[in-house]
Amino acid sequence: MIVPAALALLALGFVIWASDSLQPMPEALAALESDDQVQVLTEPWLEFRPLNGAPTEGVIFYPGGKVDPRSYAPAMHEIAAQGYLAVIVPMPLNLAIFAPGEASQVMTAYPEIEQWAIGGHSLGGAMTANFVKNNPTLAEGLFFWAAYPGSSDDLSQQEISVVSVSGSLDGLATPDKIEASRPLLPADTIWTAIAGGNHAQFGWYGDQPGDNPAEISREEQQQIAVQAVLDLIKTMVK
Numbered sequence: 001m002i003v004p005a006a007l008a009l010l011a012l013g014f015v016i017w018a019s020d021s022l023q024p025m026p027e028a029l030a031a032l033e034s035d036d037q038v039q040v041l042t043e044p045w046l047e048f049r050p051l052n053g054a055p056t057e058g059v060i061f062y063p064g065g066k067v068d069p070r071s072y073a074p075a076m077h078e079i080a081a082q083g084y085l086a087v088i089v090p091m092p093l094n095l096a097i098f099a100p101g102e103a104s105q106v107m108t109a110y111p112e113i114e115q116w117a118i119g120g121h122s123l124g125g126a127m128t129a130n131f132v133k134n135n136p137t138l139a140e141g142l143f144f145w146a147a148y149p150g151s152s153d154d155l156s157q158q159e160i161s162v163v164s165v166s167g168s169l170d171g172l173a174t175p176d177k178i179e180a181s182r183p184l185l186p187a188d189t190i191w192t193a194i195a196g197g198n199h200a201q202f203g204w205y206g207d208q209p210g211d212n213p214a215e216i217s218r219e220e221q222q223q224i225a226v227q228a229v230l231d232l233i234k235t236m237v238k
Contacts, residue, residue, distance in 0.1 A: 021094045024070040028204035031073035038080040045106060046073065046088035048080035057233055058085035058113040060103045060139075062096045062124030064146075064203065069094070071205040072121065075226050082230055085113055096120065096127035103131050107138060117161075117233050119143030121202045122173060129153045129184075132160060140236035143229050145202040146173040148181030155185055161236045162189040165228045167197030167221065171212040192228050197221045 034040045041047040046069055049055070059079055063069040069090045076086035087106050092098040103118055118128045118139045125147020132142050133153040142155070144164040149155060155162070162185050166178045175193070182189075196215030200208040202225055204218065214221065 020066070022067045022071065022203075022205040022208065024068050024073070025204040025206060028071050028073045031077040031204075032070060038077055040073075040077070045090065046070065046076070048073075048076045048086040048088075050080050050083050050085070053083060054112065055083060055085045056112065056114045057236075058087065058110060058116050059229060059233070060106050060116060060118040060128075061086065061088045062103075062118075062120030062128050063088065063091060063094065064121040064125075065096070065123035066094050067121070067203055067205055071203040074204055075222055075229075078222075078226050079229060084230075084233060085110060091124075096124045100127040100130045101134070103128070104135060104138065115140045115233075115236055117141030117143060117229065117236060119145065119229065120147060121145040122147050122199065126150055126153075129155060132158065136160075141232045143232050145225055146170050146199050148173065148178060149184045151184070153184065156183060156187070158186060160186065161232055162186055163192060163228050163232045164189060165192045165194065165202075165225050167194045167199060167201070167214070169196060169212040169214060170199045171210050172199045172208070190228075190232075192224070194221055194224050197224070 032040055039049045039051055069088045072088055076088055079086045089102050116139045120128045125144040129149035130153050132139055141161045146166055198214040199211040201214050201218045201221040
């Protein structure tokens, strides 16, 4: 009886720990409102659809570990405003490791989208690399925000457009860790290091334990990160 009880307590403790997610800032909640450029839907995913024309290219985003998915709404809202479908995928217990294949359901739900770029922040980015490794023909573009593939997800020979965006002051996905991931990605990967950027400013959820203070504004870091995704879409493998 002791062992099952101990396991139950451990499981409960894990659920409580995972459920204590970093919460969206007011700017993120405001970006969940539809406007004259973008329609926002919140079920079953966070969908941002441009109102000017019918998009044929889309972006799937996996949130960082223990981060409320709404925290990335401003970035995806801006991408949609530029004419692309953007979808944030909420994860079980806010941990993408529990549903790395969720993007396939998103792709099935939008048959009108001819090309997909998939990416994410931190743990979310690592899990999109896992998705691409296991589904090599489903996405044309892959982007990392303060993230890199796991050692078992070698994409160096994958025919896919890739961009890696990182912060020079990131205390979690440090510059050394980003540099060490180069052999796992295609030789033509585009590497963008944001001078003065940190880990938490890739989203809108405030500060993050273990991170370093940024030396640029959140708005400036977001602008660079979003532009990197927009540039990726324009250069995706046809």
